[in-house]
Amino acid sequence: MRKDRRLHWLLLAPALILMAVMLYYPMFGTVYESFHETSFLSPDPKFAGLALYRRIVADRTFAEVVVNSIVWTFGVVLLQNILGFLTALLLNQNLPMQGVLRAIVLLPFILPGVVAAILWRFMYDPQLGLVNSLLLQTGLIENSVAWLADSRMAMASVIVAAVWKGFPFSMLIYLAALQNVDQSQIEAATLDGAGPTRRLLDVTLPAIRDVIVVNVVLTLILTFNYFDIIWVLTRGGPQSATHIFPTKIYETGFGQFRFGEAATYGVFSILVLAVLVALYAIVQGRANRRRGVA
Amino acid sequence: MKRSLLTAVTMGAMLLGTSSVLAQQVTLQFWDNQQTESGLSDVQKAAVERFMKENPDIKIEVTTVPYPEYQQRLLTAVQGGNAPDIATLDQIWVGAFAKAGAVADLTEQAGAAALARDNFFGGAWDSAVLGGKLYGIPFNVDVWQFSYYNKALLDAAKIDPASLSTFDGLKAAAEKLTTNGKFGVGLFGHKGEDTVVVGDSFIFSNGGKVLNDDGSCGLTEAPAVEALTYLQQLSKFAPGGILNASSGDMRELFLNGSLAIEFWPALEQPTLQKSKLDWGFVSGTAPEGKTPVGTFGGWNLAIFESSPNKDAAWKFIQFMVREDVNGDVVDLIPANKKAATAFLEKNRKDPKVIMAHLENAKARPLSPRYLELADAQIAMFQEIYAGGDPAAAAAKACEAINALD
Amino acid sequence: MKQKRSTRLVLTLMQVLLAIVVLLPFFWMVSVSLKPPTEPFAIPARLWPDHPTVGNYVSAFRPEFRTYFLNSLVVSLATVVITVTLGLLAAYSFTRAQIVAISALVGLVVLAQMFPHSAIIIPIYKMMRSADLLNTYWSLILAYVSVTLPVAIWMLRGFLLKLPAALEESAAIDGATPLRVFWDIVVPLSRPGLIATAVYVLIVTWQEFLFALSFTSTKEMRTLPVGLNDFIGQYGIRYGELMASSVMVSLPVMAVFFFLQRYFVAGITAGAVKG
Numbered sequence: 001m002r003k004d005r006r007l008h009w010l011l012l013a014p015a016l017i018l019m020a021v022m023l024y025y026p027m028f029g030t031v032y033e034s035f036h037e038t039s040f041l042s043p044d045p046k047f048a049g050l051a052l053y054r055r056i057v058a059d060r061t062f063a064e065v066v067v068n069s070i071v072w073t074f075g076v077v078l079l080q081n082i083l084g085f086l087t088a089l090l091l092n093q094n095l096p097m098q099g100v101l102r103a104i105v106l107l108p109f110i111l112p113g114v115v116a117a118i119l120w121r122f123m124y125d126p127q128l129g130l131v132n133s134l135l136l137q138t139g140l141i142e143n144s145v146a147w148l149a150d151s152r153m154a155m156a157s158v159i160v161a162a163v164w165k166g167f168p169f170s171m172l173i174y175l176a177a178l179q180n181v182d183q184s185q186i187e188a189a190t191l192d193g194a195g196p197t198r199r200l201l202d203v204t205l206p207a208i209r210d211v212i213v214v215n216v217v218l219t220l221i222l223t224f225n226y227f228d229i230i231w232v233l234t235r236g237g238p239q240s241a242t243h244i245f246p247t248k249i250y251e252t253g254f255g256q257f258r259f260g261e262a263a264t265y266g267v268f269s270i271l272v273l274a275v276l277v278a279l280y281a282i283v284q285g286r287a288n289r290r291r292g293v294a
Numbered sequence: 295m296k297r298s299l300l301t302a303v304t305m306g307a308m309l310l311g312t313s314s315v316l317a318q319q320v321t322l323q324f325w326d327n328q329q330t331e332s333g334l335s336d337v338q339k340a341a342v343e344r345f346m347k348e349n350p351d352i353k354i355e356v357t358t359v360p361y362p363e364y365q366q367r368l369l370t371a372v373q374g375g376n377a378p379d380i381a382t383l384d385q386i387w388v389g390a391f392a393k394a395g396a397v398a399d400l401t402e403q404a405g406a407a408a409l410a411r412d413n414f415f416g417g418a419w420d421s422a423v424l425g426g427k428l429y430g431i432p433f434n435v436d437v438w439q440f441s442y443y444n445k446a447l448l449d450a451a452k453i454d455p456a457s458l459s460t461f462d463g464l465k466a467a468a469e470k471l472t473t474n475g476k477f478g479v480g481l482f483g484h485k486g487e488d489t490v491v492v493g494d495s496f497i498f499s500n501g502g503k504v505l506n507d508d509g510s511c512g513l514t515e516a517p518a519v520e521a522l523t524y525l526q527q528l529s530k531f532a533p534g535g536i537l538n539a540s541s542g543d544m545r546e547l548f549l550n551g552s553l554a555i556e557f558w559p560a561l562e563q564p565t566l567q568k569s570k571l572d573w574g575f576v577s578g579t580a581p582e583g584k585t586p587v588g589t590f591g592g593w594n595l596a597i598f599e600s601s602p603n604k605d606a607a608w609k610f611i612q613f614m615v616r617e618d619v620n621g622d623v624v625d626l627i628p629a630n631k632k633a634a635t636a637f638l639e640k641n642r643k644d645p646k647v648i649m650a651h652l653e654n655a656k657a658r659p660l661s662p663r664y665l666e667l668a669d670a671q672i673a674m675f676q677e678i679y680a681g682g683d684p685a686a687a688a689a690k691a692c693e694a695i696n697a698l699d
Numbered sequence: 700m701k702q703k704r705s706t707r708l709v710l711t712l713m714q715v716l717l718a719i720v721v722l723l724p725f726f727w728m729v730s731v732s733l734k735p736p737t738e739p740f741a742i743p744a745r746l747w748p749d750h751p752t753v754g755n756y757v758s759a760f761r762p763e764f765r766t767y768f769l770n771s772l773v774v775s776l777a778t779v780v781i782t783v784t785l786g787l788l789a790a791y792s793f794t795r796a797q798i799v800a801i802s803a804l805v806g807l808v809v810l811a812q813m814f815p816h817s818a819i820i821i822p823i824y825k826m827m828r829s830a831d832l833l834n835t836y837w838s839l840i841l842a843y844v845s846v847t848l849p850v851a852i853w854m855l856r857g858f859l860l861k862l863p864a865a866l867e868e869s870a871a872i873d874g875a876t877p878l879r880v881f882w883d884i885v886v887p888l889s890r891p892g893l894i895a896t897a898v899y900v901l902i903v904t905w906q907e908f909l910f911a912l913s914f915t916s917t918k919e920m921r922t923l924p925v926g927l928n929d930f931i932g933q934y935g936i937r938y939g940e941l942m943a944s945s946v947m948v949s950l951p952v953m954a955v956f957f958f959l960q961r962y963f964v965a966g967i968t969a970g971a972v973k974g
Contacts, residue, residue: 007794015774015789015848016804022845023811028820041394041662087717093710101714103957106722110952112906112924115945118931119728122938126535127477127547130727133743146535151680154538164724169899176895189953214857218850225815228908235485238537239676249817254366256666257390259821267819273813292331328929360929363912370913374828475742542935550739568737 023217027270040257052264059123061240061248065265066272068155069244073276075159075162076166081216083163085172089200091171092178098105102175109168120161124233148234150186151241152247158242162229166222170215177211178204194240224273245269302672320603321353322610323378325368327457327593328358332567341623345613372396372598380610382433382593382663385421385486385657386664392429393662395597401428403608407616417590417657418629424660431595431611432629433620436559437588437655440648441579445572447471447554458555459576459586461469461500461524468531471554478531480544480556483672488541490668491589491658492557493675496521498587498656499580504671505659511692513674514685522674522684529679536679559591560648561626564641575644577651592626606634626650663698717766725949732756732942750928755943764917764944767926773906774836774922778843783893783898785844786851791881793852794859795867805856812849816909824913836916843907854899858892859885898956905952923948 015248034052034233036045056062091102108116123129124147147157183206189199205212227246230236236251243251245265253262326338342354357378365387371377372394383391391397404410411419411432418432441458448455451470457463468478483489494504494649502518505511512518529536533547545562547553549569556562566573578586595614597607613619621630621637628634629647634652637643661667674691678684726746731762733751734740823842824833833840862885869881886893908924916920926946930941 004877005796005798008792008798008801011788011792011802012796012801015852018785018841018845019808019811019848021826022823022841022967023814023819023849024807026819026826027811027814029822030818034335035787040373073795090710090713090717095707095710095714097714101718103953104718106956107725107953109723109902110905110956111725111945112908112927114906114908114924115927115948118936118941119724119945122731123724123727124538126813127533127544127552127742128550128740128744129958130723130744137743144534146538149535149538151537163722168721169902172895174899176891196858210857212929214853218853221812225813227817234538237485238483238680239673239678246815246817249815253817253821254369256669257369258666263818268815269815269818274810277813287879311868357917360931362931363925363928366913369918370824371916374824374833376828376833540934540935546740549739552742569739570737 013251030263030266033260037260038115039259045260048260052260056261056264056268061243062268063241064085064247065243066268068240068242069269069272070106070276072159072162072230072242072244073220073224076162076226077216077219079159079163080166080219080223081170081212083167084172084215085174085212087167087171088174088178091175103249105171106168108165109172111165113165113226113228114232116165117161117229121148121233124157124161130222149238150236152211154234154241158230158233160235162223162226165229166219173211173215174208177208179268181207196266209288213283216280220276220280224269224276304642305332319351319353320606321355322380322601322603322607323357324354325359325364325378325381327364327382328360335508338623340615341614341619344619345610348613349606349609354611359457364627372600375600376517377598377600379603379607381595383430383596385418385590385592385594386668388422388430388594388596389424389660389662389664391596392424392427396599396601397429398601398604399427399429400431400597400608400611404428404431407608407612409612414615414629414631415634415652415655416489417655418592418594421590421592421657421660422594422596424662430596431615432623433443433593433595433615434592434624434626435592435629435634435652436590436626437648437652438488438495438559439557439588440560440562440575440577440651441555442548442558442562442566442573443555444548444551444553444573445574447476447551450664452555455574455576458581459579461489461579462582464471464555464579465524465528465531468528468555472531475552475614477533478555479528479555480541480547480553481525481529481532481536481679482539482544482557483536483675484538484540485672485676486540487668489675490671491591492524492654493525493671494589494658495578496525499584500524500577501584504667505661505695511695513671513688514692515693519685519688522678522688523674526678526681526684537676554589559626560642563643567643575647579648586651587656588651590655590657592629594629661698666698668696703873713887728942731938732946733911734939736937736939743804755939756947759940759944760767760836760947763921763926764947766919767921767923768948770836770920771922771924774839774843775901777836777840778847779897779900780903781840781844782847782851783855783897786848786855786896787889787893789848789852790855790859791885793856795877808849812853816846819870820909823910825892827914833914834916834920839907842910842914843900843904845905846910850903851896851900855889855892858889858895893928 008272031046035048035050037048037052038045049068049116086107091098091105124145126132126144131147132141132144136144145153182191185203185207186199194202225246227250230242230244230247231250234242236247245268249262249265249269252258252265301395338356341354346352346354354594365384368381372391377396383397388397414432415435418435422428422430422432441464443455443458448467451467453467454468458467464479472478478634480490497504497518500517501520502515502521503512533539533553541558544553544556545558545565548556551571578588580615597604597611601607613674614623615630617630617632620630620633628637635645635649638648642648658664659667670691674687677687677690730747732755733753734748735750735752735754738748738750792801827833827838832841865882866884866888870884875883906924911922911925912928915925927941927944930937930944
């Protein structure tokens with residue numbers, strides 16, 4: 001038994017050490033920097049206490065960044081999971097050509113994020129882009145829409161681009177889960193006279209509940225920290241309409257050389273993300289309990 | 295005997311001397327913005343070869359970095375203690391690099407080598423001066439902006455191209471040209487430096503300033519606010535989506551014939567020459583009776599403080615800005631005035647117009663915190679292009695700018 | 700299961716719609732890549748260029764492109780192998796060790812996923828510099844393994860939790876050592892999980908941009924996403940060449956995934972353990 005304990009620690013050690021050195025140590029470095037004012041002009045950290053935190057909270061864009069981050073994350077996670085799940089259902093139907101289609105659907109996820117973003121920036125171009133051209137020609141809109149330049153449309157537009165890029169990932173996991181669902185249960189339900197909707201709600205969904213949880217948490221974290229798409233599409237603009245934590249951190253750190261403030265934004269970003277994950281855990285836990293009671 | 299001994303000693307010393315020179319061959323790291331528009335890198339390579347032939351004891355290793363990542367790469371290199379020996383610095387970066395002590399003071403060397411402001415475009419030279427000290431030698435320059443026009447569209451609307459150089463003329467023309475799915479004038483307001491330089495040139499031409507002489511923000515003064523108001527009115531005749539559009543986007547519209555007037559530096563000429571368009575240009579826009587004042591852009595050569603081979607680096611800089619070399623190694627315009635004249639005569643349409651606009655151009659504010667200053671200005675331009683009140687937008691920008699120490 | 704003909708028709712139509720939504724941007728990417736640089740963009744957008752040419756492909760397929768490709772391949776494959784190995788070892792320990800301290804560490808793995816890369820990159824850069832690893836494959840491999848490891852552990856832990864304990868228990872009763880159990884029973888059974896995780900790590904690594912941008916400085920060491928970035932100039936983007944290289948980057952990966960995808964699904968179906 002003691003030998004087992006040692007073995008388990010031994011198996012864990014490489015991963016733990018790597019994560020400690022390459023993730024936790026830098027993160028503590030970031031927390032340290034958030035209490036110190038540094039800039040390109042004076043790179044030696046000067047202790048600033050909570051001054052940077054106060055400065056950022058007082059800044060008007062901070063609230064925008066928090067709200068944007070939540071809207072962006074919520075929008076992408078919700079749409080990406082719904083679309084991913086529906087696609088997985090569709091591709092799990094034994095229809096012709098499904099093998100090919102499964103590979104095709106994966107394409108957006110394989111495309112490098114930077115390229116996907118440049119492609120979509122061009123798709124959204126008010127004059128030259130395919131989106132406006134198609135919508136104008138089919139009569140769905142009467143005038144060109146400035147998808148990324150209008151602060152009312154910009155967030156929705158970047159969300160659509162991100163969902164296009166991200167839903168194959170959710171689909172992949174849902175498809176794997178669906179193929180793991182016990183067919184005999186579904187057949188039994190069918191014999192009991194349950195229609196497709198009932199079978200979905202009563203057999204399939206409960207069977208893949210854990211996968212849904214994992215998928216949502218995973219996409220939530222990845223989306224919250226996703227940088228490439230928004231940075232290339234809008235740089236957080238117009239004004240601050242699409243600024244989320246990663247773009248703000250990058251702009252403050254690498255754009256303006258203010259590493260102290262960038263670090264402070266980094267700390268805030270982890271706090272907000274932790275709250276989001278915790279909220280989801282609570283909602284999920286409640287739903288599970290309710291189901292358990294019923 | 296004595297004599298031969300002396301000879302032997304001298305010869306030995308000379309041999310030692312040469313061998314130590316050979317052993318001391320220095321390698322210089324030179325970083326440059328990657329030129330994507332032209333086949334310039336080959337020419338530059340040839341120039342570097344030529345320098346190494348002239349100076350066998352110096353080896354140059356060139357690293358080219360695409361613009362979008364160049365600034366960050368230099369910054370991380372400086373912070374990481376592995377900066378190159380020499381690099382081209384965008385004019386607006388010099389202040390920060392100098393204040394941070396990252397680049398060397400070249401005042402003395404320049405004086406000794408008789409490299410002076412008169413040899414270069416004044417605005418470009420000034421962009422390398424901070425607190426009376428010189429932190430770089432101008433390498434290449436250009437000026438924002440020239441108004442390039444589509445001749446066919448202007449002819450069809452019976453517009454005299456000369457009228458584009460006045461505020462009222464440009465607005466009237468843009469209004470008239472905005473018809474039948476065509477766009478009058480290509481304004482852009484994305485988060486990028488091209489937004490700032492064009493906005494600045496309207497402010498400069500109207501007699502306004504970004505920073506007053508005492509360093510305080512000048513954007514709330516009447517000439518600047520008037521220029522912003524003018525830009526806001528002009529934006530009605532621009533293609534939709536200004537807030538995410540760049541000069542590159544406007545170029546695509548200009549090239550496909552749907553945009554009548556675009557704003558670009560002289561750098562745009564080779565692209566237009568390759569196209570099938572019939573085009574012309576005037577320099578900038580100013581109120582009636584005034585001369586348009588453009589905004590300087592361009593690159594300076596700087597030596598990094600961390601370089602152990604500053605003398606060799608200085609030799610290389612002198613070589614690169616020499617009259618007979620400078621014109622071959624740039625795709626903007628040589629910063630050396632004599633080289634510039636020859637370069638423009640050879641490569642550009644209407645060289646005299648360009649030269650005059652360059653002579654008249656103003657540099658952007660020389661602030662070590664220029665990048666934050668520019669961000670405040672971008673926010674201001676975006677606000678007015680989105681329809682906000684110009685005076686209020688200027689006030690907000692000034693509040694942010696004055697908060698920078 | 701039999702479906703009504705009308706249902707099948709509706710489902711097939713939905714498949715077609717799905718394919719269009721996914722493929723339209725790609726189709727346009729190919730279209731732009733075939734447009735000669737001298738042909739201006741049209742309004743409204745033309746779906747296909749008037750005079751398609753492969754000129755952009757020729758100019759995009761520079762010797763550098765091949766170097767970038769090789770670099771991406773080396774870094775991605777090394778990362779996949781290391782991450783999946785370390786991830787499986789850790790996941791095994793997390794799911795099988797009945798040790799309170801180890802279970803508590805799972806929280807740290809989840810937390811580590813939340814660290815924004817844009818914030819932790821500077822301290823990592825400084826470490827790489829002190830270790831003299833900048834501009835080497837190792838700087839990227841180490842960084843990629845670290846940032847993909849939490850998700851890999853998380854995914855593999857999920858798979859291992861679902862494996863039936865009975866097989867391992869009976870093997871242990873038969874006297875097999877924990878290592879034997881791990882190698883003979885756990886590794887083969889978790890193959891679908893391993894493939895899924897490898898796929899995930901490969902996709903993430905293949906397109907990673909921020910670390911590659913910051914840690915590599917010479918053309919010899921750059922990866923594809925950073926190389927693609929070269930087509931973005933100071934004031935404009937060379938869309939034609941950029942799209943041509945994007946197509947060239949995507950094609951081989953598409954082929955690989957076409958193969959892996961079938962393998963992946965088959966693995967899951969074969970390895971599915973009915974509870």
